[in-house]
Amino acid sequence: MVAGCGAGSDGDDSSNPSGGTRDVTFTVNATPVDGAQFYRTGGDGSLRYGFGALTGQTTFLDAPAFVDLVGEVEYRNGSGSWSGFMTITDDVGDELALRYRGQTTTSSDGPSTIAGTLEVIGGTGAFTSVSGTGTMTGSRTGEVGTGVDYEIALTLSGLEAPTP
Numbered sequence: 252m253v254a255g256c257g258a259g260s261d262g263d264d265s266s267n268p269s270g271g272t273r274d275v276t277f278t279v280n281a282t283p284v285d286g287a288q289f290y291r292t293g294g295d296g297s298l299r300y301g302f303g304a305l306t307g308q309t310t311f312l313d314a315p316a317f318v319d320l321v322g323e324v325e326y327r328n329g330s331g332s333w334s335g336f337m338t339i340t341d342d343v344g345d346e347l348a349l350r351y352r353g354q355t356t357t358s359s360d361g362p363s364t365i366a367g368t369l370e371v372i373g374g375t376g377a378f379t380s381v382s383g384t385g386t387m388t389g390s391r392t393g394e395v396g397t398g399v400d401y402e403i404a405l406t407l408s409g410l411e412a413p414t415p
Contacts, residue, residue: 275405279318281305282398289324289396299326299395302335307401312410314342322351324395329357337369345376351387365389365399371407383407 287303302323309316322335334352341347353367369385385405391397 272406272408273410275312275403275407277309277311277403279307279309279401279403280398281307281318281320281401283396287396293327297328299329299331300324301395303396305399309339311339311341316341318401320351324355326355326357326395329363329395330355333365333367336372341377343376345378346374347371347378347381348373349385353387355391361392363391365391365401369403369405371405377411380409380411381407382409 282305284304284306287301289299289301289303292298292300300323302321304322305320307318309318311318317340319338319340320335322333324333325331332352332354334350337349337351339347339349348371349369350372351367351369353365355363355365357363365388367387369387371381371383374381383406385403387401387403389399389401391399
């Protein structure tokens with residue numbers, strides 16, 4: 252089941268026509284993809300670990316794009332570390348690949364807050380020469396493996412100049 256994807260927004264706040272550095276922000280409502288494997292262990296079942304995938308739609312660099320995330324988690328009582336990979340695919344099929352790492356903290360009333368870092372690890376087409384880093388923050392109201400609302404902020408270098 253690939254659940255419906257929420258729309259995101261592209262808050263690009265600067266551009267450099269010479270292909271210099273560009274700050275890019277966007278949101279994505281990432282929903283679960285079938286195939287996740289999460290396990291509970293420990294005497295009280297408080298340790299949750301495993302892997303899963305999320306997907307969503309957004310606007311990236313002023314164009315429609317898909318965001319796919321695959322990652323692993325290790326949570327105790329709903330809080331803990333996670334890491335994985337994000338792929339942003341633009342409307343012509345070019346891909347930007349990023350590695351992410353971070354922490355999830357679950358409050359006593361249930362919602363989880365998510366904070367982590369991103370690093371560009373490669374790309375295709377218009378993203379072949381892109382490098383950069385960024386942050387991702389988000390929230391989840393359900394258990395591990397449910398959807399997450401993310402805010403992504405990237406500083407990217409080496410983008411191809413926009414076509415007039």
